[in-house]
Structure formats: structure tokens, C-alpha cells
Amino acid sequence: MTNPLRRLRSIKVKLSIVIVAAVATTLAVNEIGIYLNFRAGFRAGVAALIALLMVQLMSRGMTSPLRSMERAATAMARGDLDERVSVTSKDEVGRLAVAFNLMADEIAEVDRQRRDLVANVSHELRTPISALRATLENLDDGVVEPDPVLIATMLAQTERLQRLVTQLLDLSRLESGGTLLHRIRFPVADLLEAVADEGSLQAPRITFTVDVDPSEQAVYADPERLHQVFANLVDNAARFTPDGGEIILRARPYDHHLRLEVLDEGPGIPPEAMARVFERFYRTDDSRSRDAGGSGLGLAIARWIVDLHGGRIRAEQRDPRGCRMVVELPLEA
Numbered sequence: 001m002t003n004p005l006r007r008l009r010s011i012k013v014k015l016s017i018v019i020v021a022a023v024a025t026t027l028a029v030n031e032i033g034i035y036l037n038f039r040a041g042f043r044a045g046v047a048a049l050i051a052l053l054m055v056q057l058m059s060r061g062m063t064s065p066l067r068s069m070e071r072a073a074t075a076m077a078r079g080d081l082d083e084r085v086s087v088t089s090k091d092e093v094g095r096l097a098v099a100f101n102l103m104a105d106e107i108a109e110v111d112r113q114r115r116d117l118v119a120n121v122s123h124e125l126r127t128p129i130s131a132l133r134a135t136l137e138n139l140d141d142g143v144v145e146p147d148p149v150l151i152a153t154m155l156a157q158t159e160r161l162q163r164l165v166t167q168l169l170d171l172s173r174l175e176s177g178g179t180l181l182h183r184i185r186f187p188v189a190d191l192l193e194a195v196a197d198e199g200s201l202q203a204p205r206i207t208f209t210v211d212v213d214p215s216e217q218a219v220y221a222d223p224e225r226l227h228q229v230f231a232n233l234v235d236n237a238a239r240f241t242p243d244g245g246e247i248i249l250r251a252r253p254y255d256h257h258l259r260l261e262v263l264d265e266g267p268g269i270p271p272e273a274m275a276r277v278f279e280r281f282y283r284t285d286d287s288r289s290r291d292a293g294g295s296g297l298g299l300a301i302a303r304w305i306v307d308l309h310g311g312r313i314r315a316e317q318r319d320p321r322g323c324r325m326v327v328e329l330p331l332e333a
């Protein structure tokens, strides 16, 4: 039998109804007892029994979510994050149970992400370390002679390790909210020019074009952090753009925002990967097969920084080919 009070949304109202019903029952039973000439003690006993039964019946289910929440919370404290509370009532306890389940979902998701992260980090660190170790063992055994190519490879592996560790530290600092932005107003062309100059040094065979209109357009941001964003975007763009190609860095104000774009002439990002490239350690299959690629942290860092600025970042397909990375930052504080 379902509880007749189940639909009520307030515990106070439920309790009031239960009390009134119990009092009324007691009175009614007492009256009937007087009419049937029962003794006072007997009347009181029967009335109390019936009232108790009724209270039991009516308040059924009112506290069971609390008990099941207690069970679930204990299970979660032990590390079992799958336990949930079944919600039957619409009152405060029922709403608390709903909130509890939401919280449990959230904790389970965070836990899953943490496990993923640890697994990914260990994997990314292990690969270059194993390679380095194998080479060093061969050198130690005298199987190979130290030659400049070998040393350059080992150096590249150490650099990759160092870059990875720096990125991880950056990301954890950003995610823990430990970074404060030092926002100032400065000409966005300065930043894009600096990033383009660095890009030209790294990829001399690619043309970098900075296109800012109006040319003195200012941006309100943390210059160093924003530089990091565009260095990461240009790093990717340069990796995918063929020699002789062009990378465009563009800035245009629109509707209280500044839209900044990095356009390249690479293969672009497949539509199904567009949202996922901003996840930590995500790489498209194409770039996984290329050994030159990084570890998939650059865009995750970029997204954190843009988020901290209250902006948005997304990847788009460029017509006819190439990738367009769009960053939108609010112009005001």
C-alpha cells in the first residue's frame, strides 16, 4: 500500500496531519468505548493501540530515505561510490535524497577522472623513461658507442620529460585555483606579434601573419597566461601546417568580446574530436601515430586559462581545409 501522504511536499504538513488524525482517532475510539460501556482503562489502551498503528502507517517511508542515505554515506566513506538512495517522497527528505544522489554522482565522476589522470600520467612518463633507460643500458653494456645522434635522441627524450612535468605542474596549479590572474589592459597586437616571432623561429618555413583590426585594439587579460594560450595554439598549428604554408593570428572585437583566432593549413580536426581535444591527454589518432606530437596537454592548459578569464575556446573546421581555433574573451572586467 502506498502512503497516502507521499505526495505532500512538506514534512511539517505531514506531521500535523498525522498528529491531528491520531488525536481524532483516540477521541473517536474513546466515544465508541463509552457508548459500548467499556471500562476507562480498556478504552485508553485500545485508543492508544489504534492511534499508534495509524501513525505507523501514515508516517511510513518518511524516514527510510534517511536510513538509506546513512548506509550510502558509510559505503562512500569506505570507497564504494556506487551506492545511491532510492527517492520516493516529494518532501524535504526526498529532496535531500535527490541532492545526495547528485553529490554522489559528482564525487564518482571526480574519482574516475583522478584515476584516469594517474593512469595517463604514469603512462606518459613511463614511455620516455623506458626508452632512455634502454639506451643507457646499451651504453653501459658497451653494445652501442656514444655517438652524437644517440646523445641527441636521449636529450630529446629528457626534454620531452621535462616539458611534460612542467605542463602537469601548470595544469595542477591552474585546476587547484592557486593561480591568480594579473590582468592588465594591453594592445593585443603586441602579444600576437611576439607569439608569431617565436613561431617563425621554431618553424622558419611557415609564414606567420598577424591581423588585428582596429590595430590598436586592447585586451584585458594576464599577458603571460594569454601568451601561453597562443604559444600552445601556434605550436599545434605549426606542427600540422606543411612547409610553405601560412598561419594567421587574427583579432577582432565583437559584441563586448574580443575574438582571437589561430588559422592553419593542416588537415584540421575531425568533427568528432573537436570537443575532446581540450581534454587532458587527448590526441587524435592521426597525431598519435606521429611520434613528433606532444602529450595532449597543451589545449587543456589553454582551456583552463581561457576559462579563468571568463572566456571560451573552441575548435572549428576551416574552409576549404585547416583548423580554426577561436578564443573569445570578455572586453570588460
Ligand SMILES: Nc1ncnc2c1ncn2[C@@H]1O[C@H](COP(=O)(O)OP(=O)(O)OP(=O)(O)O)[C@@H](O)[C@H]1O
Pocket (backbone or CB within 6 Å): 167, 232, 236, 237, 240, 264, 266, 267, 268, 269, 277, 278, 282, 283, 284, 285, 286, 287, 288, 293, 294, 295, 296, 297, 298, 299, 300, 323
Ligand atoms: N591545429 C590543429 N590541427 C589539427 N589537429 C590539432 C590541432 N591542434 C590540436 N590538434 C589535435 O588535438 C590534440 C590535442 O592537442 P594538444 O595541444 O592538447 O596536445 P599536443 O599538441 O598533442 O601535446 P602538447 O601540446 O601537450 O605538447 C593534438 O594531439 C591533435 O591531435
Ligand SMILES: [Mg+2]
Pocket (backbone or CB within 6 Å): 232, 235, 236, 294, 297, 298, 299
Ligand atoms: Mg599542443
